[in-house]
Amino acid sequence: xxxxNPDADRVxxxxxxxxxxxxxxxxxxxxxxxxxxxQPLDMTLTAVAQHLLVLEESGLVRTGKTGRVRTCHLExxxxxxxxxxxxxxxxxxxxxLDRLGEILAEPPDAD
Amino acid sequence: xxxxNPDADRVxxxxxxxxxxxxxxxxxxxxxxxxxxxQPLDMTLTAVAQHLLVLEESGLVRTGKTGRVRTCHLExxxxxxxxxxxxxxxxxxxxxLDRLGEILAEPPDAD
DNA sequence: CAAATACTGAAGTTTTCACTTGACTATTCA
DNA sequence: TGAATAGTCAAGTGAAAACTTCAGTATTTG
Numbered sequence: 213x214x215x216x217n218p219d220a221d222r223v224x225x226x227x228x229x230x231x232x233x234x235x236x237x238x239x240x241x242x243x244x245x246x247x248x249x250x251q252p253l254d255m256t257l258t259a260v261a262q263h264l265l266v267l268e269e270s271g272l273v274r275t276g277k278t279g280r281v282r283t284c285h286l287e288x289x290x291x292x293x294x295x296x297x298x299x300x301x302x303x304x305x306x307x308x309l310d311r312l313g314e315i316l317a318e319p320p321d322a323d
Numbered sequence: 324x325x326x327x328n329p330d331a332d333r334v335x336x337x338x339x340x341x342x343x344x345x346x347x348x349x350x351x352x353x354x355x356x357x358x359x360x361x362q363p364l365d366m367t368l369t370a371v372a373q374h375l376l377v378l379e380e381s382g383l384v385r386t387g388k389t390g391r392v393r394t395c396h397l398e399x400x401x402x403x404x405x406x407x408x409x410x411x412x413x414x415x416x417x418x419x420l421d422r423l424g425e426i427l428a429e430p431p432d433a434d
Numbered sequence: 435c436a437a438a439t440a441c442t443g444a445a446g447t448t449t450t451c452a453c454t455t456g457a458c459t460a461t462t463c464a
Numbered sequence: 465t466g467a468a469t470a471g472t473c474a475a476g477t478g479a480a481a482a483c484t485t486c487a488g489t490a491t492t493t494g
Contacts, residue, residue, distance in 0.1 A: 221341050228339025229452080230332050233408075240412040242419060247470060259453050261471070280461040280470045286416045291409050297344075298406045301351040305397050308353060340482085358440060368441070370483050377481095391440045391491040 223294045226270035231255070232263050236272060236286065243285035330382070331408050334401045337381035342366070343374050347383060347397065354396035 226232055235249055250260040264284060267273040272290035275282050337343055346360055361371040375395060378384040383401035386393050 220344070224335075224338050224341075224344060227335050227409075230335075231452085233331075233335060236412055240416040240419075245470080255452085256454065257471070258455085258473090262452075277471085280459095282471065286412070288413055288416060291413045295406060295409045295413070298402050298409070301348055301397070302399055302402050302406070305351040305399060308351075342482090356440080366482085367484065369443090369485085372441075373482075388441085391489095393441070 220293055220297050222270035223272060223290045224297075226266050226272055226290075227294060229263070229266075232267055235260075235263060235267065235284075236291075239273060239284060239286040243283050246282050246284065249284065331404055333381040334383060334405050335408075337377050337383055337401075338405060340374070340377075343378055346371075346374060346378065346395075347402075350384060350395060350397040354394050357393050357395065360395065 227236070231253065234253070238244065238249065246261055246264060247257060249264070250257045253260060264273060264275065268275055270290055271287055271293075273284050274287045275284045277283075338347070342364060345364070349355065349360065357372055357375060358368060360375070361368045364371060375384060375386065378395075379386055381401055382398055382404075384395050385398045386395045388394075
């Protein structure tokens with residue numbers, strides 16, 4: 213039970229790499245083993261495992277090992293945290309624009 | 324796996340740095356000059372200007388210079404693109420979980 | 435006009451990061 | 465059992481990225 217409250221720094225850093233985003237995208241279709249994930253990627257299995265470690269530490273992915281196979285699946289909490297951060301910025305900005313619009317729409321005060 | 328979507332690549336890379344995310348967050352409150360943005364940050368003005376260049380190239384921020392002051396403001400299109408990507412992953416994963424739930428909820432077929 | 439302000443540009447340093455190699459362990463299977 | 469499979473570990477390489485310094489250029493302002 214680690215990373216129950218994944219922090220935005222780690223999540224955004226993890227999503228900053230194209231390979232890791234590709235992994236996340238593929239995992240959204242369903243769980244996969246490390247080697248299945250590695251197969252279409254033009255890099256060593258070790259490199260993929262390292263990416264997965266970053267993803268797991270960020271809380272975007274959870275993995276478990278049964279036998280010799282490590283199965284990886286998406287953890288939506290991480291994605292949700294990122295989405296919330298973005299939406300927060302956007303809504304602040306947009307409500308500001310709204311207020312600005314209202315002010316500009318007001319008839320000019322005499323004074 | 325590079326350049327699947329160069330636009331999202333740039334946006335997520337830009338958001339991957341904590342300083343740049345701090346800049347975005349502050350710009351969501353309203354436009355600011357380069358030096359106002361730099362003031363609370365523990366780094367040189369040049370460094371901040373470099374971050375702003377990355378943000379501008381990613382489409383997250385737009386800037387314009389009047390006189391000697393460069394004013395920076397948020398461009399929501401970039402944030403929207405990132406949000407859409409995340410939501411896409413999440414919805415694919417969640418609808419998959421829903422289908423799985425339906426299957427598991429079905430009465431077991433006689434076989 | 436002189437000094438202060440607000441950046442800009444070029445070049446260097448340091449740190450981080452993606453990725454590799456090669457050796458190793460554990461599990462499955464023929 | 466022995467060989468293939470799946471992943472792990474430790475250490476190193478090279479390149480990108482963050483940040484610095486220092487020397488500029490415009491633009492205000494006293």
